[in-house]
Amino acid sequence: MLSRILIANRGEIALRIIRACHELGIEAVAVYSEADKDAAYLKLANQAICIGPAGAAESYLNIPRIISAAEIGDVDAIHPGYGFLAENINFAQICKDCGITFIGPPVEAMRLLGDKVEARKLARKVKVRVVPGSEGTIENEVEALKLANEMGYPMMIKAVAGGGGRGMRVVHNDISLRAAFSAARTEAKAAFGDGSVYLEKFIAQPRHVEVQVIADNEGNALHFYERDCTIQRRHQKMIEESPCGVLDERTREHLAEAALKIIKEAGYVNAATVEFLLDKNNKFYFIEVNARIQVEHPVTEMVTGHDLIKWQLKIASGHTIRFRQKNIKHTGVAIECRINAEDPENNFAPCPGKITRYVAPGGPGVRLDTHVYQGWTVSPNYDSMICKLIVHQRTRAEAIATMKRALSEFVIEPVKTTIPVCLDILSQNLFVKNKIDTGFVERHF
Amino acid sequence: MAQKHSDIEKIKQLIDIMKANDLTELEIEHGDDKIALKRSQSEPPRYFVPALAPSAGSGAEAKESPGIKGPSTEAQSEEELVEITSPLVGTFYAAASPDSEPYVETGSQVESQTVVCVIEAMKVMNEIKAEASGTIVEILVKNGEAVEYGQPLFKLRPGDS
Numbered sequence A: 001m002l003s004r005i006l007i008a009n010r011g012e013i014a015l016r017i018i019r020a021c022h023e024l025g026i027e028a029v030a031v032y033s034e035a036d037k038d039a040a041y042l043k044l045a046n047q048a049i050c051i052g053p054a055g056a057a058e059s060y061l062n063i064p065r066i067i068s069a070a071e072i073g074d075v076d077a078i079h080p081g082y083g084f085l086a087e088n089i090n091f092a093q094i095c096k097d098c099g100i101t102f103i104g105p106p107v108e109a110m111r112l113l114g115d116k117v118e119a120r121k122l123a124r125k126v127k128v129r130v131v132p133g134s135e136g137t138i139e140n141e142v143e144a145l146k147l148a149n150e151m152g153y154p155m156m157i158k159a160v161a162g163g164g165g166r167g168m169r170v171v172h173n174d175i176s177l178r179a180a181f182s183a184a185r186t187e188a189k190a191a192f193g194d195g196s197v198y199l200e201k202f203i204a205q206p207r208h209v210e211v212q213v214i215a216d217n218e219g220n221a222l223h224f225y226e227r228d229c230t231i232q233r234r235h236q237k238m239i240e241e242s243p244c245g246v247l248d249e250r251t252r253e254h255l256a257e258a259a260l261k262i263i264k265e266a267g268y269v270n271a272a273t274v275e276f277l278l279d280k281n282n283k284f285y286f287i288e289v290n291a292r293i294q295v296e297h298p299v300t301e302m303v304t305g306h307d308l309i310k311w312q313l314k315i316a317s318g319h320t321i322r323f324r325q326k327n328i329k330h331t332g333v334a335i336e337c338r339i340n341a342e343d344p345e346n347n348f349a350p351c352p353g354k355i356t357r358y359v360a361p362g363g364p365g366v367r368l369d370t371h372v373y374q375g376w377t378v379s380p381n382y383d384s385m386i387c388k389l390i391v392h393q394r395t396r397a398e399a400i401a402t403m404k405r406a407l408s409e410f411v412i413e414p415v416k417t418t419i420p421v422c423l424d425i426l427s428q429n430l431f432v433k434n435k436i437d438t439g440f441v442e443r444h445f
Numbered sequence B: 001m002a003q004k005h006s007d008i009e010k011i012k013q014l015i016d017i018m019k020a021n022d023l024t025e026l027e028i029e030h031g032d033d034k035i036a037l038k039r040s041q042s043e044p045p046r047y048f049v050p051a052l053a054p055s056a057g058s059g060a061e062a063k064e065s066p067g068i069k070g071p072s073t074e075a076q077s078e079e080e081l082v083e084i085t086s087p088l089v090g091t092f093y094a095a096a097s098p099d100s101e102p103y104v105e106t107g108s109q110v111e112s113q114t115v116v117c118v119i120e121a122m123k124v125m126n127e128i129k130a131e132a133s134g135t136i137v138e139i140l141v142k143n144g145e146a147v148e149y150g151q152p153l154f155k156l157r158p159g160d161s
Helices: A011-023 A040-044 A063-072 A089-097 A106-114 A114-123 A143-152 A174-192 A249-265 A295-303 A308-316 A398-410 A419-427 A440-444 B002-021 B073-079
Strands: A004-007 A027-033 A047-052 A077-079 A154-161 A166-170 A196-201 A207-215 A223-233 A236-241 A272-277 A284-290 A331-340 A357-359 A367-369 A383-391 A411-413 B023-031 B035-038 B082-084 B090-091 B113-122 B126-128 B134-141 B152-158
Touching: A004 A011, A004 A063, A011 A027, A011 A308, A011 A367, A011 A383, A027 A040, A027 A063, A047 A063, A047 A143, A063 A089, A063 B090, A063 B113, A077 A308, A089 A106, A106 A114, A106 A411, A114 A154, A114 A196, A114 A249, A114 A284, A143 A154, A143 A174, A166 A174, A166 A284, A174 A196, A207 A249, A207 A440, A223 A249, A223 A295, A223 A440, A236 A295, A236 A419, A249 A272, A249 A284, A272 A308, A295 A308, A295 A331, A295 A367, A295 A383, A331 A398, A331 A419, A383 A398, A398 A419, B002 B023, B002 B035, B113 B152
Parallel strands: A004 A027, A004 A077, A027 A047
Antiparallel strands: A154 A166, A154 A196, A207 A223, A207 A272, A223 A236, A236 A331, A272 A284, A331 A383, A357 A411, A367 A383, B023 B035, B082 B152, B090 B113, B113 B126, B134 B152
């Protein structure tokens, strides 16, 4: 087992990883920017090292400083969490060059799956249906127009180096494609350093369903069932649940098999999530692989009883999978609400500031993953997500009831949060009946 | 009657003495006479002196001395000092190599471009400049010590040499 690791992240995921380390007897070294110097979770780490000023570029994204911290912290490995450097190929390579284990996939698998066009080719190779679209990158407008007219609008322009809902634009006709095409390339270049784009057919009113997998370095892989992340706003997930309530057993099995095939073909090791779109006929289409642990991993942990972060640490330590797939079961329904420090009445504008009153929910079936506490100042420098509230009950109806109760108990003042929006969504008839698609939030709010 | 009156006078005087000297308890024994007085304490006024320049790892501490107004002379001289902090995460070295003389010592005069130490990060030796001119008053870290971003390395009294 690894003996000492550095957590190259902050906030709730840093705390999550510290907790898994403590339970496995692994020492945890935390890093922090000056904006996070008062974070309570730092005291739970064995060592905390300041790596820079508030700005992410000078701290959590600063590879030399993080590697230096790993050196002075004398660690065996680095856990990158999610976001920041978690899918940065350069960082993974540098860790390898410095003899530090990167808790995640090998560089080659990350590179392959990080290129969305290559990932689609890989899926097609193992006979997994992908969203119909371009074979490779689209070099110019003429090509784009030709393909769009062959396949039929609406189409989606996507960044090859994008992912996580970023770098995507829907176009409905030749005029909007012409208008969007070069803008999409410019944005992609600025955001991801690579302006290459590809095209996909836009699937109307899809559901977003993803499969959690873990693979070891001997080619064994396990799935931990699927998560339904259809409730999104601007391609950012708001509410996630497991299992997906509209899947029949056969589709569930096929979906999981497809995910495992892709992961094995890519030579992937450690935790990943394979994402699909589900159309109205319950046909699924591969979109991308997220080569990291995800925000919504707790939902899977609740229904399967497995600790995914511990799995990551064990795999990185060289452990091989001894579990049989048939022994991974799921029970009940888990739902997670992401709570952001945003003002829903002001177009979800971020609301940084000091939390002067904080009362956490509790009771049966409630789990809260957060770094926030009374007196904590939400910084403007980072993502606005401050808490993840997760519930687990035997049925979806009971899970919804528990989530509504827990959200109503939750007090976070005076910072504005998305708690009221979550409550609203959970009360919508269509949500309760599970007749939703990825456009649901934007249509209703 | 007269004795009682003088007793009360005595007590009044004692109370005045207690107040004047901010005493909370007073006990006097004179032969067989014994008097004990206790005064309820109201919060004494607190005066904080400005915090001393914080050293690595510890928070700034406030001193309280009832009745003292304004900064103490020690705090006053501390206020003039400036810290040179680490711009990197790494290992502090006082000299260019184990055999060399340290770049600076207490009392050394420095200018903004004077190299004051080396911080090793990822096998690269980075020369750290003073960025201010003055006299090195204190060296806060040991040779070979790990330092984090923002950690104070030296105290400098600013001033031209």
